[in-house]
Amino acid sequence: MYELEPVFVQCPYCWEQIEILVDCSVLRQDYVEDCSVCCRPIAITAHTADGEVTGVDARSEDE
């Protein structure tokens, strides 16, 4: 089962809400996604359980 769930996070640079897709088949994932508004790299940490997103954290990459 491979399911992508759309989640909104706030960009740590421009503070816009952006939509990311989280792979619910992975319990914990860290990756970098460029902001769709300001194009700067956001370090995303996402947690899932039972195929649902339980938490998402977005940080600037240099922290």
Ligand SMILES: [Zn+2]
């Ligand atoms: Zn941004």
